[in-house]
Amino acid sequence: xxxxxxxxxxxxxxxxxxxxxxxxxxxxxxxxxxxxxxxxxxxxxxxxxxxxxxxxxxxxxxxxxxxxxxxxxxxxxxxxxxxxxxxxxxxxxxxxxxxxxxxxxxxxxxxxxxxxxxxxxxxxxxxxxxxxxxxxxxxxxxxxxxxxxxxxxxxxxxxxxxxxxxxxxxxxxxxxxxxxxxxxxxxxxxxxxxxxxxxxxxxxxxxxxxxxxxxxxxxxxxxxxxxxxxxxxxxxxxxxxxxxxxxxxxxxxxxxxxxxxxxxxxxxxxxxxxxxxxxxxxxxxxxxxxxxxxxxxxxxxxxxxxxxxxxxxxxxxxxxxxxxxxxxxxxxxxxxxxxxxxxxxxxxxxxxxxxxxxxxxxx
Numbered sequence: 001x002x003x004x005x006x007x008x009x010x011x012x013x014x015x016x017x018x019x020x021x022x023x024x025x026x027x028x029x030x031x032x033x034x035x036x037x038x039x040x041x042x043x044x045x046x047x048x049x050x051x052x053x054x055x056x057x058x059x060x061x062x063x064x065x066x067x068x069x070x071x072x073x074x075x076x077x078x079x080x081x082x083x084x085x086x087x088x089x090x091x092x093x094x095x096x097x098x099x100x101x102x103x104x105x106x107x108x109x110x111x112x113x114x115x116x117x118x119x120x121x122x123x124x125x126x127x128x129x130x131x132x133x134x135x136x137x138x139x140x141x142x143x144x145x146x147x148x149x150x151x152x153x154x155x156x157x158x159x160x161x162x163x164x165x166x167x168x169x170x171x172x173x174x175x176x177x178x179x180x181x182x183x184x185x186x187x188x189x190x191x192x193x194x195x196x197x198x199x200x201x202x203x204x205x206x207x208x209x210x211x212x213x214x215x216x217x218x219x220x221x222x223x224x225x226x227x228x229x230x231x232x233x234x235x236x237x238x239x240x241x242x243x244x245x246x247x248x249x250x251x252x253x254x255x256x257x258x259x260x261x262x263x264x265x266x267x268x269x270x271x272x273x274x275x276x277x278x279x280x281x282x283x284x285x286x287x288x289x290x291x292x293x294x295x296x297x298x299x300x301x302x303x304x305x306x307x308x309x310x311x312x313x314x315x316x317x318x319x320x321x322x323x324x325x326x327x328x329x330x331x332x333x334x335x336x337x338x339x340x341x342x343x344x345x346x347x348x349x350x351x352x353x354x355x356x357x358x359x360x361x362x363x
Contacts, residue, residue: 045300
């Protein structure tokens with residue numbers, strides 16, 4: 001099968017779907033390919049900040065997502081054991097300090113809003129296998145597999161929005177600087193007890209950090225910081241001692257913890273690293289989101305960075321296509337716009353991680 005579009009986006013996560021939506025609205029024919037069978041897959045980064053909220057409102061998407069369901073956080077609290085030592089509450093004229101948005105709701109709302117736009121096409125269960133280049137080295141599309149059938153997609157620009165292990169980045173042989181942070185994170189979800197207020201709670205227990213994020217659907221997502229590479233050894237031991245600091249800090253969670261966290265198989269281990277690709281653009285090719293720059297879980301900013309990439313890139317790419325100039329030099333406008341901010345945010349994440357105890361100082 002042969003398909004053609006102005007832009008082919010590899011990766012149907014928040015950054016890729018938002019970019020496809022914005023390009024299609026600008027009259028740019030866009031095909032998004034996503035290897036998963038649909039949007040109902042598991043995600044971890046689902047909290048958006050005020051800037052992303054503003055972007056979604058600017059593009060008249062926020063209310064559509066809100067109709068499907070989201071949850072506004074009433075406060076961020078820092079606990080030393082059972083004691084609250086610091087608290088952040090909404091400022092003047094604000095009603096929250098962050099929002100939990102299930103990515104299924106976010107993606108479904110944007111996809112639904114794109115339905116009927118002839119410039120928007122989304123192909124699930126489609127995996128990129130090869131990048132196509134012309135004799136001048138410009139990227140001119142991809143070869144992919146869908147339902148065991150090979151698909152050739154010809155495009156003027158190829159976008160790698162396919163995450164931290166980006167196939168597009170690897171196929172384009174773009175080097176990446178990776179930075180480890182000395183810790184990994186174990187994630188798990190449990191039902192919230194009655195009366196649990198929507199909030200983000202950071203806990204410091206015996207020098208170890210826990211993070212509790214209230215989610216829609218009456219759930220709490222919990223993250224445990226563990227030493228880098230320690231999970232294989234940790235899971236050989238008893239689970240109960242590992243859970244004790246959580247239950248000691250929040251006794252009201254004991255019943256839910258005991259019922260839903262019974263074995264180590266109830267946890268997902270995330271290898272924590274940050275990265276920056278040495279370049280985000282080539283002739284006819286752009287990397288966005290985690291494919292260009294992986295963020296750590298600190299501050300829950302990963303999804304926000306990726307969606308801002310899409311917001312910034314859409315008008316730049318639209319103009320480049322109008323001018324028929326999709327060279328790396330032209331596309332570099334996007335990288336120049338975003339790279340310093342991403343670098344600054346990664347430095348801030350590192351500082352937050354190394355000075356975490358300061359946040360737990362009594363105020």
